[in-house]
Amino acid sequence: MANEPHLLNTKTMNSIVIIGGGHAAAQLCAGLVEAGQGARVHLVCEEPCEPYHRPPLSKAFLKNPDEAMQPHKAADWYREAGITLHLGDAATAIDRAARTVTLRSGTVLPYERLVLATGTRVRRLAGLPDGLDNVAMLRAVDQARDLRVRLAAAEDVTVLGGGFIGLEVAATAKAMGKTVRVIEVAPRLMGRAVSPELSAHVLATHRAAGIEVVLDAVVDGFAIDGTRLAELNINGKRQPVDLLLLCIGAVPETALAKAAGLDCADGIVVDAHMQTSDPAILAVGDCTRFPDRRAARPLRLESVQNANDQARTAVATLTDAAKPHDVLPWFWSEQGAMRLQMAGLVPAESTPGHVTVRRAAPGANPNAFSLFHYVDNQLVAAESANAPVDHMMSRKLLESGRSPDAAVVADASVPLKNHLA
Numbered sequence: 001m002a003n004e005p006h007l008l009n010t011k012t013m014n015s016i017v018i019i020g021g022g023h024a025a026a027q028l029c030a031g032l033v034e035a036g037q038g039a040r041v042h043l044v045c046e047e048p049c050e051p052y053h054r055p056p057l058s059k060a061f062l063k064n065p066d067e068a069m070q071p072h073k074a075a076d077w078y079r080e081a082g083i084t085l086h087l088g089d090a091a092t093a094i095d096r097a098a099r100t101v102t103l104r105s106g107t108v109l110p111y112e113r114l115v116l117a118t119g120t121r122v123r124r125l126a127g128l129p130d131g132l133d134n135v136a137m138l139r140a141v142d143q144a145r146d147l148r149v150r151l152a153a154a155e156d157v158t159v160l161g162g163g164f165i166g167l168e169v170a171a172t173a174k175a176m177g178k179t180v181r182v183i184e185v186a187p188r189l190m191g192r193a194v195s196p197e198l199s200a201h202v203l204a205t206h207r208a209a210g211i212e213v214v215l216d217a218v219v220d221g222f223a224i225d226g227t228r229l230a231e232l233n234i235n236g237k238r239q240p241v242d243l244l245l246l247c248i249g250a251v252p253e254t255a256l257a258k259a260a261g262l263d264c265a266d267g268i269v270v271d272a273h274m275q276t277s278d279p280a281i282l283a284v285g286d287c288t289r290f291p292d293r294r295a296a297r298p299l300r301l302e303s304v305q306n307a308n309d310q311a312r313t314a315v316a317t318l319t320d321a322a323k324p325h326d327v328l329p330w331f332w333s334e335q336g337a338m339r340l341q342m343a344g345l346v347p348a349e350s351t352p353g354h355v356t357v358r359r360a361a362p363g364a365n366p367n368a369f370s371l372f373h374y375v376d377n378q379l380v381a382a383e384s385a386n387a388p389v390d391h392m393m394s395r396k397l398l399e400s401g402r403s404p405d406a407a408v409v410a411d412a413s414v415p416l417k418n419h420l421a
């Protein structure tokens with residue numbers, strides 16, 4: 001009977017249950033299948049489809065009504081690998097003593113090892129009710145489909161939040177011929193993730209493309225008319241809203257972990273093996289807070305690379321081949337014609353001994369360059385704009401621990417690969 005709890009016995013107690021069906025879960029499945037463990041795996045996801053790639057959702061997917069979502073693997077692959085899928089069915093509780101997970105449908109799954117890969121959820125604007133006709137959010141493919149329809153019909157788009165996803169959608173909307181305004185409460189764009197120099201370049205590029213960008217904005221009220229958001233109060237002025245995209249960040253999805261008594265601190269706390277405070281439970285991806293030798297405090301990262309690499313570490317832990325996680329973080333964002341690629345952790349502005357050098361990319365494009373960040377003469381991060389070769393080389397340099405002299409790196413006539421020799 002529906003919603004009546006029942007213990008699933010089709011697989012024995014040696015199951016690996018994965019909660020979440022995003023990038024980390026997809027990589028976990030791939031790694032466990034490669035390790036010959038596919039038949040142990042139950043994948044539980046509240047979304048009704050197999051794991052798919054999220055990055056296109058703020059880019060090509062929005063522009064083209066025929067663009068399909070991109071699954072990591074076809075449904076057949078899971079079946080052939082012996083993975084049991086529980087799609088469209090959220091996990092609602094973990095019983096750590098009994099080692100079971102209860103799903104919304106009433107199914108109870110026993111586990112030997114449990115992996116939380118629950119990602120993040122969109123941060124809401126305080127007081128703004130859900131379900132307004134002209135307010136969109138973007139995390140999952142159903143929201144992207146919805147935004148695609150609303151975007152096609154809108155003339156004027158307001159993006160609240162000047163982070164990566166907001167700026168990607170803003171650039172996409174501009175390319176579709178919309179009037180676009182980005183409202184950011186901080187003094188610069190993408191302020192938590194990139195350097196002031198890169199923020200300034202991105203700001204200038206978007207403004208040159210005709211996007212209005214308001215920084216240091218004070219958003220202190222709104223007016224609702226029926227089922228629509230009519231106005232936002234921005235810097236003391238009432239701004240009419242045609243379509244609003246709420247892009248003010250994401251919060252880690254830790255509700256299940258917290259309810260189960262696992263240590264959480266703006267993310268599920270894991271060690272270098274992706275193990276939570278319960279040795280039978282691991283966590284991976286956007287939902288985790290993890291130690292990294294490059295950072296003074298444990299990190300929480302939201303990137304495909306981080307989700308994939310943490311999943312690889314978790315597979316090693318689950319298959320008794322444990323290896324501590326020690327991976328260079330890197331990230332990319334496509335904003336219109338601009339391709340941004342970051343490697344390492346950009347030091348905070350106030351870091352003593354921090355020096356930034358700019359290196360032009362090969363060719364004549366003045367908007368193609370990299371910024372190399374040094375702390376006490378040690379290379380710690382690099383940011384590239386339209387310079388994919390320099391980005392790849394900077395990753396190799398950072399991974400190797402080499403630190404060529406800053407003045408030499410700034411000399412674009414010397415290929416970066418020479419510094420690796």
Ligand SMILES: Cc1cc2nc3c(=O)[nH]c(=O)nc-3n(C[C@H](O)[C@H](O)[C@H](O)COP(=O)(O)OP(=O)(O)OC[C@H]3O[C@@H](n4cnc5c(N)ncnc54)[C@H](O)[C@@H]3O)c2cc1C
Pocket residue numbers: 019020021022023024025044045046047054055056057058089090091092117118119120138139140165253256284285286287301302303304305307331332333334
């Ligand atoms: C529009 C968009 C564009 C992006 N672009 C880029 C980019 O260009 N480059 C980049 O590096 N990163 C990008 N990202 C970020 C990247 O997609 C994430 O870092 C990555 O998806 C994290 O993977 P994850 O598996 O940790 O979480 P997610 O992919 O978020 O997956 C979490 C899954 O868990 C499910 N879930 C949560 N709770 C439960 C529960 N209780 N029961 C069952 N299922 C549950 C969720 O529904 C979701 O399917 C983008 C993200 C978005 C939304």
